Amino acid sequence: xxxxxxxxxxxxxxxxxxxxxxxxxxxxxxxxxxxxxxxxxxxxxxxxxxxxxxxxxxxxxxxxxxxxxxxxxxxxxxxxxxxxxxxxxxxxxxxxxxxxxxxxxxxxxxxxxxxxxxxxxxxxxxxxxxxxxxxxxxxxxxxxxxxxxxxxxxxxxxxxxxxxxxxxxxxxxxxxxxxxxxxxxxxxxxxxxxxxxxxxxxxxxxxxxxxxxxxxxxxxxxxxxxxxxxxxxxxxxxxxx
Amino acid sequence: xxxxxxxxxxxxxxxxxxxxxxxxxxxxxxxxxxxxxxxxxxxxxxxxxxxxxxxxxxxxxxxxxxxxxxxxxxxxxxxxxxxxxxxxxxxxxxxxxxxxxxxxxxxxxxxxxxxxxxxxxxxxxxxxxxxxxxxxxxxxxxxxxxxxxxxxxxxxxxxxxxxxxxxxxxxxxxxxxxxxxxxxxxxxxxxxxxxxxxxxxxxxxxxxxxxxxxxxxxxxxxxxxxxxxxxxxxxxxxxxxxxxxxxxxxxxxxxxxxxxxxxxxxxxxxxxxxxxxxxxxxxxxxxxxxxxxxxxxxxxxxxxxxxxxxxxxxxxxxxxxxxxxxxxxxxxxxxxxxxxxxxxxxxxxxxxxxxxxxxxxxxxxxxxxxxxxxxxxxxxxxxxxxxxxxxxxxxxxxxxxxxxxxxxxxxxxxxxxxxxxxxxxxxxxxxxxxxxxxxxxxxxxxxxxxxxxxxxxxxxxxxxxxxxxxxxxxxxxxxxxxxxxxxxxxxxxxxxxxxxxxxxxxxxxxxxxxxxxxxxxxxxxxxxxxxxxxxxxxxxxxxxxxxxxxxxxxxxxx
Numbered sequence: 001x002x003x004x005x006x007x008x009x010x011x012x013x014x015x016x017x018x019x020x021x022x023x024x025x026x027x028x029x030x031x032x033x034x035x036x037x038x039x040x041x042x043x044x045x046x047x048x049x050x051x052x053x054x055x056x057x058x059x060x061x062x063x064x065x066x067x068x069x070x071x072x073x074x075x076x077x078x079x080x081x082x083x084x085x086x087x088x089x090x091x092x093x094x095x096x097x098x099x100x101x102x103x104x105x106x107x108x109x110x111x112x113x114x115x116x117x118x119x120x121x122x123x124x125x126x127x128x129x130x131x132x133x134x135x136x137x138x139x140x141x142x143x144x145x146x147x148x149x150x151x152x153x154x155x156x157x158x159x160x161x162x163x164x165x166x167x168x169x170x171x172x173x174x175x176x177x178x179x180x181x182x183x184x185x186x187x188x189x190x191x192x193x194x195x196x197x198x199x200x201x202x203x204x205x206x207x208x209x210x211x212x213x214x215x216x217x218x219x220x221x222x223x224x225x226x227x228x229x230x231x232x233x234x235x236x237x238x239x240x241x
Numbered sequence: 242x243x244x245x246x247x248x249x250x251x252x253x254x255x256x257x258x259x260x261x262x263x264x265x266x267x268x269x270x271x272x273x274x275x276x277x278x279x280x281x282x283x284x285x286x287x288x289x290x291x292x293x294x295x296x297x298x299x300x301x302x303x304x305x306x307x308x309x310x311x312x313x314x315x316x317x318x319x320x321x322x323x324x325x326x327x328x329x330x331x332x333x334x335x336x337x338x339x340x341x342x343x344x345x346x347x348x349x350x351x352x353x354x355x356x357x358x359x360x361x362x363x364x365x366x367x368x369x370x371x372x373x374x375x376x377x378x379x380x381x382x383x384x385x386x387x388x389x390x391x392x393x394x395x396x397x398x399x400x401x402x403x404x405x406x407x408x409x410x411x412x413x414x415x416x417x418x419x420x421x422x423x424x425x426x427x428x429x430x431x432x433x434x435x436x437x438x439x440x441x442x443x444x445x446x447x448x449x450x451x452x453x454x455x456x457x458x459x460x461x462x463x464x465x466x467x468x469x470x471x472x473x474x475x476x477x478x479x480x481x482x483x484x485x486x487x488x489x490x491x492x493x494x495x496x497x498x499x500x501x502x503x504x505x506x507x508x509x510x511x512x513x514x515x516x517x518x519x520x521x522x523x524x525x526x527x528x529x530x531x532x533x534x535x536x537x538x539x540x541x542x543x544x545x546x547x548x549x550x551x552x553x554x555x556x557x558x559x560x561x562x563x564x565x566x567x568x569x570x571x572x573x574x575x576x577x578x579x580x581x582x583x584x585x586x587x588x589x590x591x592x593x594x595x596x597x598x599x600x601x602x603x604x605x606x607x608x609x610x611x612x613x614x615x616x617x618x619x620x621x622x623x624x625x626x627x628x629x630x631x632x633x634x635x636x637x638x639x640x641x642x643x644x645x646x647x648x649x650x651x652x653x654x655x656x657x658x659x660x661x662x663x664x665x666x667x668x669x670x671x672x673x674x675x676x677x678x679x680x681x682x683x684x685x686x687x688x689x690x691x692x693x694x695x696x697x698x699x700x701x702x703x704x705x706x707x708x709x710x711x712x713x714x715x716x717x718x719x720x721x722x723x724x725x726x727x728x729x730x731x732x733x734x735x736x737x738x739x740x741x742x743x744x745x746x747x748x749x750x751x752x753x754x755x756x757x758x759x760x761x762x763x764x765x766x767x768x769x770x771x772x773x774x775x776x777x778x779x780x781x782x783x784x785x786x787x788x789x790x791x792x793x794x795x796x797x798x799x
Binding site: 015018019025026044047085116219221222223226 | 370371373375376422424425426427428429430431432433631632633635636669670671672673674675678680685686687690693715716717720721724725726727728729730731
C-alpha cells in the first residue's frame with residue numbers, strides 16, 4: 001500500500017486492519033467492505049448492497065456477519081445467477097436445478113415478494129430446499145417480521161429457529177443457523193409489532209483473516225493504477241508550500 | 242411558522258426552481274456557501290445554545306511536540322478534540338508512507354477523555370490508517386503546516402512583531418487537513434448511532450466541529466512555538482488578523498462520488514436550499530433591516546471575490562464572471578424598487594435574466610443571508626435516514642417503473658450512449674489507493690470494472706429492459722430475470738419521491754468536470770476560496786473569518 005500527497009478520504013478503512021486479535025468493525029466498515037467483496041465475488045452491485053446490509057445487521061446484533069459472508073462467498077465464488085437464485089412459486093421456492101440457494105439472493109428476493117402471492121405472508125409455508133450459510137438469511141427475515149408484523153419460523157430436519165419482530169431470539173437462532181447448509185422451510189404467522197431490543201449490543205468481533213479474505217474479493221473490483229490516472233487524481237507536488 | 246410566513250399569503254411552491262434547472266453540473270459547480278452551509282449551521286447552534294469551550298490539557302514541549310485537549314460543552318453532551326502535535330522534518334511532509342508523517346493528528350472524542358483514553362489515542366491516532374479507534378471516537382483527522390506561512394508567523398511572533406498581513410492573506414491558513422474521517426472509519430462510531438442527537442442531526446456536524454477546533458489548535462501551536470523561541474518578547478496573534486485564518490483542505494476525486502452515492506441526502510440538501518430561496522422570493526414586501534443585511538452581505542462577497550484567486554483557467558473565468566456579476570448586483574440594488582410587489586422575487590428574476598450561473602448562485606446565497614428567521618429552520622431537514630429507503634417495492638408493476646423512468650429520467654434517456662464522447666470516461670477504484678478515479682475509456686484499461694456512478698447510462702439500460710418486459714409483471718419478477726438492474730431499480734424508486742436526488746448530467750461525458758461535483762459539496766460544507774489545481778482536485782479554506790471558540794458567545798451573526 002502506498003500513499004501520496006493529497007491522499008483524501010478513503011472509501012475503505014478495513015484494508016489497513018492489522019490487529020492480531022479479532023476486533024469490532026463499525027457497521028459502516030462492514031457494509032462497505034462486504035458490499036465490495038460480494039461484488040468482487042460476482043454479485044450485481046444491487047445484490048452486493050444486500051450482502052453489505054446483511055453483514056452489517058448481523059454485526060450490530062453481536063454476530064460475526066463478515067465471517068459468515070466470507071465463508072459463503074468462497075463457496076459461491078464464480079457460480080452463475082441461475083445456480084444460486086430461487087424460483088418463487090406458491091409454497092415452493094427451490095432453485096430450478098435443485099442447487100443450494102444463496103442466502104443473500106434468497107433473503108432479498110423474499111423481501112421483494114413480501115406483498116406478492118408467492119411471498120412470505122401470515123399463514124403461509126414456503127419450502128426453500130437447501131440454503132447455504134442460513135444465518136445470512138436472518139437479517140432479511142427480521143426486517144420482514146418487523147415491517148409486516150410476522151413471527152417467522154425456519155425449520156429443517158431435526159431443528160427449528162424462530163425469528164420474531166423483536167429479534168430477541170437471535171442468539172438462539174444464530175447458534176442453530178450458523179452452519180454451512182440447511183434444508184429450510186419457512187412458516188409465517190401474524191404477530192404483534194415487535195420492538196427492537198432496548199439494550200445496545202456491542203458489535204461482533206471480526207478476525208483479521210476474515211477481513212483479508214473479504215479484501216481479496218473486494219480488490220477484484222479495483223483497477224491497477226496507470227501513470228495517467230495517478231497524474232490526474234491529485235497533486236504530484238510535495239506538500240511543503 | 243415565522244412572522245414572515247404569516248405575512249405571506251402565497252405558497253412558496255410557485256417560487257421554487259424545478260430540478261431540471263437546478264440539478265445541472267454547470268449550476269452545481271457554481272454554488273457558494275450560504276447560511277445553510279453545515280459549518281454555519283454548527284456555529285449558530287454553538288452560539289444559540291451557549292456552548293462553552295476550554296483547553297483542559299496542554300502538554301506540549303518547547304519544540305511544539307505533545308498533546309492538547311479542546312473541550313466543547315453543550316447543554317447535554319461534551320465533545321473533546323484530542324490533538325497530537327508532532328515534529329515533522331520537511332522531507333517527510335511529502336511522504337505519507339511512514340507513520341507519524343503529519344505535523345498534527347486528531348481525534349474527536351465523545352465526552353471527556355480520561356488519561357487512559359488519551360494514552361490509548363496516543364498509541365493509535367498519530368499512526369492514522371495504521372491505527373484503530375473505537376466507538377468513543379467520532380472522527381480521525383490530520384493536518385500539515387503551510388510551511389511558508391507557519392514559519393513566517395513563528396518568526397514574526399517570536400520577535401514580538403505581528404506577521405505580514407499580505408502573507409496571511411496569500412495563504413489563508415496555518416495548517417491544512419489532509420483527511421477528516423468520520424462515519425465509522427477505522428472503527429469510529431457509526432453515524433447512525435449519533436444521528437438522533439439534535440446537535441449532530443444536520444450533516445457533517447462532527448467533521449465541522451473537528452475542523453473548527455483544529456483551527457483553534459493551529460493558532461495555539463504557532464503561538465506556543467513562538468513563545469518558546471522568543472521568550473518574554475514573543476507576541477500573540479492580533480485577534481483581527483487571527484480571525485481571517487481558516488483551516489486549509491485539499492480534496493481530490495475521492496469526494497466526487499459522494500453526491501452520487503447518497504441520492505436522498507443530496508435531495509434533502511438541495512430541497513432545503515431551494516425552499517429557502519422560494520421563501521425569500523415569496524415575501525410580499527421587504528423589511529429595511531433585510532435590505533441592509535443584503536447590502537452588507539454583498540460587501541463581504543465583493544471583498545471575498547477580490548481575495549479569491551486561482552490559476553486554473555476554468556476557475557479564472559468563473560471568478561471573472563463572479564466579479565462582473567457582483568458589480569451588476571451592486572448597481573441593481575441602487576435602482577431596486579422596494580415598493581413593488583414582491584421585491585425579492587423581482588430581484589431574483591432580474592438576476593435570472595441577467596447574470597451567469599456564478600452570479601445567480603451568488604445572488605441566492607446573498608438573498609438568504611439577511612433572512613435567518615425565515616430559512617434557518619430548514620437546516621433541520623438536511624439530514625437523511627438512508628437505511629429507511631433501502632428496501633425495494635417489489636410489488637410495483639414494471640409499467641409503473643417505466644413511468645418513473647420516463648418522468649424522472651427523461652434527461653438520461655435523451656443521451657445517446659452510442660456516441661464515443663458520451664461514454665468517453667469511466668469511474669473506477671484504483672487498486673493502488675482504493676479511491677475513486679476517472680479513466681479514459683478509449684486509452685486506459687479497466688472499463689470492465691466500472692463503478693456504478695454514471696446513473697444516466699444505468700437508467701438508459703434499465704429502460705431498454707423495461708420497455709421489452711410485461712408492464713403488468715411485478716418488479717420482483719423483473720429482478721429475478723435481470724438481477725443486474727437491482728441497483729438502478731432501487732435508485733429509480735427513490736427518485737420517484739426525491740425529485741432532487743440526481744445530478745442530471747452525463748457523468749462519463751468527455752467534457753464533464755469533476756470539480757463541479759466537488760464545488761457543490763464543498764459549498765454545502767461552507768468552504769470558501771475554492772481553488773482548483775486541476776479539473777480533479779482543489780484547495781479550499783474552512784472557517785476563515787469565523788469566530789474562535791472564545792469569541793462565539795458574543796457573535797451577533799453566526
